[in-house]
Amino acid sequence: MTLPAPLENIIPTRRNFLRNTAAITLGSVGLTATDLNGAMLAQAIAATPDVSTLTRVKQVMVAPPFLPEHEQVAPGGPKIIEVTITIEEKKMVLDNEGTEVWALTFNGTVPGPMIVVHEGDYVEVTLINLATNLMEHNIDFHASTGALGGGALTKVLPGEQAVLRWKAVKSGVFVYHCAPGDVMIPYHVVHGMNGAVMVLPRSGISDGKGKNLNYDLAYYIGEQDYYIPRDDKGAFKKYETAGEDLTESLDVMRTLTPTHVVFNGKAGALTGDAAMKAKVGQTVLFIHAQANRDSRPHLIGGHGDFVWDTGSFADVPATGLETWFIRGGSAGAMMYKFRQPGVYAYVNHNLIEAALLGATAHVVVDGEWDDDLMMQVSKPGPISG
């Protein structure tokens, strides 16, 4: 479906959108608006268009911490966003010491790739379980409605695929994860099988008071808790195949004490050359997903200008926060405009988890230092007086 030209023209910013009072025909949605406002938009999203007539767009998945190419403001009416996710069971190294896990992955990465759509769009997922895998998998989208988040309709054995289409009726950031049933649900999730979906409001993200909030860059941080069994000597055990660790993993999982808490699948995955990058003056959206366990992100040296820590873009964001809270089983978003160059640490501010278990990432920010914001008045030296 393509929208008539007038709507295309007014949709770019929420401010314009709200100002416009022209009568608009909402394409195949079949609504006539005399005053385009939030309620009208909600109606358009709630409408049931003829899906067979909607434009189909293939979204190319990219590895975290990056997001697929997307528009912040929806260009036109609802579309069908097609994504393909290939499940791969693969051995991954998760720390500097060479500790291994047979990760269960969506698309070969922990976390799985982020999907970005707009409210009212349809997500059509082709879920492929490679024939070389050993386990049954599925996918439960917290952003979707019905059939256990799609989990009941997507159970695929090795060598099978399934296609699920769901409508994005809630805006915000949401977790997705594998949920094959029983003990396998947490087992798959703590072996890396989770990811996130961002459903943007059609008019973009706002501060809830009528002002549009645009970002120059966006990063997606998936936090993963691992529970790796140890041998008699206390060394982490290694296994020949995926699933071989099941019994011993469940024993460690029952302690509720992770051996590793990492960002992007591995301790140090977002540090050094792989650190996130930004420039002074740029506004960055950080999306933090944790499919299993609570977390408390904190940007050392900066703040959360706008924070949607429950993840809903329909809510008014909190402002100027030091630390925010991500509930296990959810994703949240934080927006920050960098004002000072240097290195920032983005951590889970349970500092034991940050420093000992791996939950530390870095942002390297280029630009001019601002003495007004901070200056070293005197260097460390002998105590005087």
Added chain:
Amino acid sequence: MIRTGVAVLVAALVLGWVGNGHDGSFRDQMVPVKLAKNADRILLVARHEVTAASWQQCHDEGGCSYMPVVSTTTGSFPVVGVNWFDVEEYLSWANAHAGGGLRLPTLAEWRVIDRSFLHKKRPPLFMDPRLAWAANYGLETSPSGPPRVGGSFSTTPDGISDLDGNVWEWTSSCVAPRFDDTKGSRCPAYVAAGEHEANVPVFVRIPASGGCAIGTPPTHLGFRLVADY
């Protein structure tokens, strides 16, 4: 306590005298390294880092009160996971065996021992002196993985192995530039040398695997013996 100490000392002297054929012959494992080009200052430097096997012996004989978790005490795997105080105990024990003279290298000596390596130097990340605190970010690398058998990494023309490995070596150089141990104060942290130089607090046995707010932690902490010629 004193009796145990004396017993250890006597046992060590006897073992040292009969030549026990294991790690006791500390100096035999060392090679001479010229400290300055046109000078005759020679330092004896152990070819390998102190091994887990040697540490086990120190522990068995009561010289080392702490025994780190090691995967094996056979072969010449380096001991790792030892802090400054642990190392001081080992040095006392080893010197009792060897008749004294064994010590850690200073940072300056370590740099000479290591001089044949061209550590990849990249330009600093920030040139502004106000960003000196962040200038080295990302330039430091830490070879990962479990400790490997001695000689798994490079060997210098002098015959010294594994200076570029994944074990950082305690030096006797305090990070405090004005530190003077004769004034009754204790050094809070010493430099551990390896692929980069790290300031390690005296209590730390296992550097944080998750990284610090800034900088790359050493992968493992061990040490190497030197002796004056």
